[in-house]
Amino acid sequence: MNVLVQKYGGTSVGTPERILRVADRILAARRTGVAVVSVVSAMGHTTDELMEMARKVTPNPPRRELAMLLTTGEQISISLLCMAIQAKGARAVALTGLQSGIITDTNYADARIKRVRTQRLRQHLAKGEVVIVAGYQGVSNGTEITTLGRGGSDTTAAALAAALGARTCEIYTDVEGVYTADPRQVPNAARLDYIAYEEMLELAGSGAQVMHPRAVEIAMRFGFPLLVKPSYSDGAGTVITEGSKLESVAITGVTTDKDIGKIAIQKVPDRPGIAAKILSALARERIHVRLIIQSVNEGNVNDVTIVVKREFIERASAVLERMCRSLKASGVVCDPNMAEISIVGSGIASTSGVAARMFKALARKNINIDLISTSTIRIACVIDRRRVDDAVRAVHDEFKLGRLKRRAV
């Protein structure tokens, strides 16, 4: 059985009219002879509206009931999409996370998929039915409803593609594909025909919203391509695939994250394991640290600076304040108004002078670099949030990304 897994985002199914259009697209794929599994997000702003209702009831909604509440959003969209397909004369079945056999751990708010029991999915596909699956949700302990966290519907689609041995997984979205930069920031940003898994991971991890890194990780591990396509047109989109199949390009994109802050715990006497101690304390509070940097001052005391998403700033500051005394540090300083700009590309490590060119491009615009972090395929700079739009345009121009066309080899 040749299985195609598709995912449709919330904008694509935002109204009954759009749902009918998505049904047409699914049926067009079905007519090519493949078995189709379509994963769907909640309609438009449904999730935000449900969250708003919860906050009117309590400022801190319990995780179990919040998962139960939010998953109604996808249950609504799969019901309607399945009705639309049946109304057009094809056979289809809508399945919740539980019915799809998506078994997760017991973390209600940010569950990991442990396995997919594909028996029921395969039965429906074997009968020639289109299978519509609720994204973002799973089940633990038999009947407990869990959610997969951010980008959950992408994760559902990739996990089903892996479990069903799909040849490809299509991610339909409200943009034309993956770009060299966010077109709202950089008007001459170019759509990439191809990008390597690793590069996409770094772009997604650095603020590009188009795909969630968990889905990319799954596709990379199981070796099937992800196809990011617009749901409103026949645009070719972007293929995310193995880097070895692509021509080498130094830089494929520049991306920014405007929602970060930095917190420094100052003048910590230097002892082994301090960074580990701080990281464990933050991990216990489920705070994700993007970056941790130790800088040695005179007198053998360190400043330890962490960079976190805005949502974690308050809790992270509280954790560091509590540790101040036991670490014999002098104090905690917090700057919530930072941004991160990153360049990503498989050629960064092998092409000399890439970092220098990036720093010079920023310097020419008088943009101060506060912190720098590098990996084999990414260089990230933390800067003042107010300069981030200038920064991304300067770096995009420096590497002439507006003219980039990545090809398969």
Place this chain on the structure above:
Amino acid sequence: MNVLVQKYGGTSVGTPERILRVADRILAARRTGVAVVSVVSAMGHTTDELMEMARKVTPNPPRRELAMLLTTGEQISISLLCMAIQAKGARAVALTGLQSGIITDTNYADARIKRVRTQRLRQHLAKGEVVIVAGYQGVSNGTEITTLGRGGSDTTAAALAAALGARTCEIYTDVEGVYTADPRQVPNAARLDYIAYEEMLELAGSGAQVMHPRAVEIAMRFGFPLLVKPSYSDGAGTVITEGSKLESVAITGVTTDKDIGKIAIQKVPDRPGIAAKILSALARERIHVRLIIQSVNEGNVNDVTIVVKREFIERASAVLERMCRSLKASGVVCDPNMAEISIVGSGIASTSGVAARMFKALARKNINIDLISTSTIRIACVIDRRRVDDAVRAVHDEFKLGRLKRRAV
């Protein structure tokens, strides 16, 4: 374990503010030391809004996906109510129909409860948790979502009260209790302190909206009282209980149904089994017939008249039209603008002249009676819809129901 089952209707949980008030009421009950199970309907107009979305996708939504869609309404309200109780510092758990062990047959749109697996409910109650259950929904074949049809949340509450051996089942609603007539039609209608199961069944079956007859049937069979109470005040409400515990009253109420029509198949040659033939044909199409009357004309031909709810008129007419030829009837005549007025009371059979008083009261207002049907505790007259408000006031006055106070003996 002393268990109290409560049910809160859609108006009672219509906004986050009202949900917080319902939480207070539940906690007040909990403080008296009973174990509380609260069954909840969908918030306000949620069900109508979901139905409207479905109709924008297709005029005839498939039953399975419609059940999946509509049950999100109750899943939302139980999640929010459970959050509200936890926010007030008590332990609570929200359970969907599946999680509550409400096992039904496979009729997605109008399922019957086959049994309630109470193990999980009892475990939560034993831990001192308030259990919030989604009304109107059940599960068949392990994971298929079904709905219980009209009045489904009342049915859920009564079924749980029966399965858990609850001493009483409270039905919270947006009215003060059961009235001798609809107060919107009859301003001096009186609230009944008590009413017998059988009387309530007839009232509900004759158009009174306050309780669904299925819930009353369950309470009657298992012998626990139903308490219909306002959710917005501390009004005493109405106790629905065994007739033998109540003083005898000829008439307890007058009720109307404005949404009915009659269809006559004319001049059917008289043969045995014609009514049965017509009823079976209608039953196959899932059309509920309220009344069927055969009148013999001259020449040994019958007119067969059926009375149905408005929603069935079109389909019922089509069925009778199709049967016309095989029954050798002369034609089908349909009048969709009828109403039914009923009086209900355990004393009807034993009190002489009740029917005559009702007919005279209508005659004094020049209201024609089109069809009459009687049972031991009910007399129903089909009349012109335009006269129904006059009719109900005339009959209510005739029996001085505005002064009625039913007592327990």
